[in-house]
Amino acid sequence: MKKQVLITDIISAIILLLMLYAALSKLLQYQQFRATLSAAPVLKSFAALLAWLIPVTEIITAILLFFPSTRLRGLQAGFLLVSTFTVYLSVMVLATRELPCNCGGIISGMSWPQHIVFNIFFTILTGSGILVYEKRTETMKRTPP
Amino acid sequence: MKRYLFGIIAVIIATASVAFTSSHSVTKPLTSHNFYYVAPSGLYTELAVENKANWISNPGTIPTCSGSAKACTIAVNDNYTELNGSGVRVFKTSGNIANIVAEEGTSQDLFVPIVLSSTGLDSKADRPQ
Known part of the structure; x- marks a missing residue:
């Protein structure tokens, strides 16, 4: 039981770190991020909206992950976000020859396939966090007070 | 806690x-910076699109680029751009010099840049007619 709590806390913290880092990087380079979205396939029609919506959603997810009472919701939101990015990236890399990127930190040094693997890893990690959290809740229900 | x-x-x-x-x-x-096409008198001719003076990095409003009829934006590799005295990113005028080559888009007499034939371009996005 204690081990499960520790695992979900660590996974939540890792996803929180990813979300907050991604959101702050985008907001600090807002103009560049918006311009990149304007050049991105499919997304370009919604560039102005997405340039705010994506970092704000990431910050909300980070806040949900911070508090123990909303951690499951945060993991679910994180899973949805990371898997959406992964699907979009995979489709675009397969369908488009040139894909603009406004990536920061270690991600900027990655190739597109490496970026997809990076995203898949975090999708699996977030999914595992949800499973462990739900298993923990089940155990709590079964354990007599 | x-x-x-x-x-x-x-x-x-x-x-x-x-x-x-x-x-x-x-x-x-x-690795690259976006430049946006500012059509002089609304022109999208081959000469106008190939003229680097018509591409700027700091438009008042960033246009929405979709479609494939007219020039809209290009991502220029950083080796081909520099910051001028006012802090605005511009094309280099010595060393690595970018060269934009244009072809007719999906509409007659309207031109778009070609990444493969140009020099210094990483990608591009066009706009509809």
Whole structure:
């Protein structure tokens, strides 16, 4: 039981770190991020909206992950976000020859396939966090007070 | 309080990492920068699209680029751009000089840049007629 709590806390913290880092990087380079979205396939029609919506959603997810009472919701939101990015990236890399990127930190040094693997890893990690959290809740229900 | 510990550590690392990479990016520019086509008198001729003076990095409003009829934006490799005295990113005039080559888009007499035939371009996006 204690081990499960520790695992979900660590996974939540890792996803929180990813979300907050991604959101702050985008907001600090807002103009560049918006311009990149304007050049991105499919997304370009919604560039102005997405340039705010994506970092704000990431910050909300980070806040949900911070508090123990909303951690499951945060993991679910994180899973949805990371898997959406992964699907979009995979489709675009397969369908488009040139894909603009406004990536920061270690991600900027990655190739597109490496970026997809990076995203898949975090999708699996977030999914595992949800499973462990739900298993923990089940155990709590079964354990007599 | 114990259950907030990892969260607090994550917030500190994220904030510190962003502070580090954003100051780092001042000295290490991004691999490309976007330039936007400002059509002189609404012209999208081959000569006008190939003229680098008609491409700027700081338009008043960033256009929405979709479609494939007319020139809209190009991502120019950083080896081919520099910051001028006013801090605006411009095409280099010596050393690595970008060259934009245009072809007719999906509409007659309206031109778009070609990445493969141009020099210094990483990608592009066009706009509809």
